[in-house]
Amino acid sequence: MSLDVHPQLLRALRAVLETGSLTAASERLGFTQSALSKQIATLESAAGTQLFRRGPRGVEPTPAATRLAARAVTILDQLDAASRELAAVDAPLDGRVALGGFPATAMRLVPQTIARVRADYPAVEIDFLESSTPVQIRRLRAGRLDLAILGVGAGLPEWDLTGIELEQLPSGSLLLAVGARHRLARSRHVAVTDLAGEGWIAGRGARGEPQFGPWPTLAGPRVVAELGDWSTRLGFVAAGLGITTVPRLAAQSLPAEVTCVEVDDPDWTGRSMTLARIGALPAPAAAVRTALRHEARRIADWTPLSS
CATH class of the missing domain: 1.10.10.10 (Winged helix-like DNA-binding domain superfamily/Winged helix DNA-binding domain)
Known part of the structure; x- marks a missing residue:
């Protein structure tokens, strides 16, 4: 049929x-x-x-x-994209778009999106504001952002999203990041029980801001360091001083001395990325939305075995 x-x-x-x-x-x-x-x-x-x-x-x-x-x-995304492309033949798209994202989005998703938009629509300017999900929500309500990439799901607060329009972005599963010499570095999959006794490198931020660190369902994890930015955390992991968790959207941007491992955990229901906006999107912001969805799908489809 x-x-x-x-x-x-x-x-x-x-x-x-x-x-x-x-x-x-x-x-x-x-x-x-x-x-x-x-x-x-x-x-x-x-x-x-x-x-x-x-x-x-x-x-x-x-x-x-x-x-x-x-x-x-x-299908509708493709039709919208085709409509914008046809309109751009006679009227090139231009304008400025304020995009927000939590720090991990800045490792690959946002840069690839900006590059894609710049290639397709050279006159569209994207201002990227990196901040935690609660800060982005405040900026979105204040009119300082056109689009915001939020983290939602298990283990995260239930943000007040009243009046905000949401659409889920492809994100993929949470991964384990270990140093190249770590005992688990050559494993394709590990069980949660394999993580017992490990030292964890955790993120550090303002109170109430979610951070990546120990595996979410692990009971009583031993945190050996709390560090403020990704480069420092991954430096500690690369040196073998501990392990941490990373979202799949950041996995392709890890140092050469750090490798990713899948974790088999039936108790982990996962987290996801959500693209948030308030009201109708002007054409430049709609173009950024389409590029974000495309790049997010490419990243979500990546696996450690394909690297």
Whole structure:
């Protein structure tokens, strides 16, 4: 079966999934609820399967809806990118975008994104502000940022994100960073039990700012040093003075004397990156968003074995 539908039907699907109700989705898209219901019905007919069931708290997506929506995000991103590229033929994109990210994003994700935008849209300027997630949220609310890359998930505070629009970025799993001479350096995967007794190099920042350090589910880790920036922490790891954790988005920027190892941990539910904004994005910021998603996917698909 070939699924050939109008992009608006995919936008309707995404809006219902994100809002959880036909009423909220219709308000977001500017349609009446009746018109939106017809769009969903048309999409279900084209797909040949039910996409939503009515539940006590609104509509509930079927597995088919979730799977189709994952594809829809990519399709709509590509259509948006094509639209911007066509518009740029007669009107080159220009403007300034304020982008925020926590320190680990500055190791690869943000520089690669800036380089990509600069190549595609030379007149777009990106001002990058590196700071922790809580600081970024404050800057976003104050209008000092157009886009902010936030860290969310297990072991992190429940940030107040009221009024902020969120979209998950590909991020990949947490990794273990060890010195090249460490006993685990040649392992592809290790169990959490293999980490018992290790000395850990932890990050140090202002109170309430999350830091990378001991493996999150490890009971009673022994912290041998708390250091303020990544270069210092990784220098200690390279010298064999301890081990630490790193997000996959930073793994390709490690010193040659540091290697990454996967950790098998059924108790770790993981963390993720979220791209945050308030209100509609102007064209330059939308171009940065597209580049961020592309680079984040490339990084998330990388594995230590592929290096």
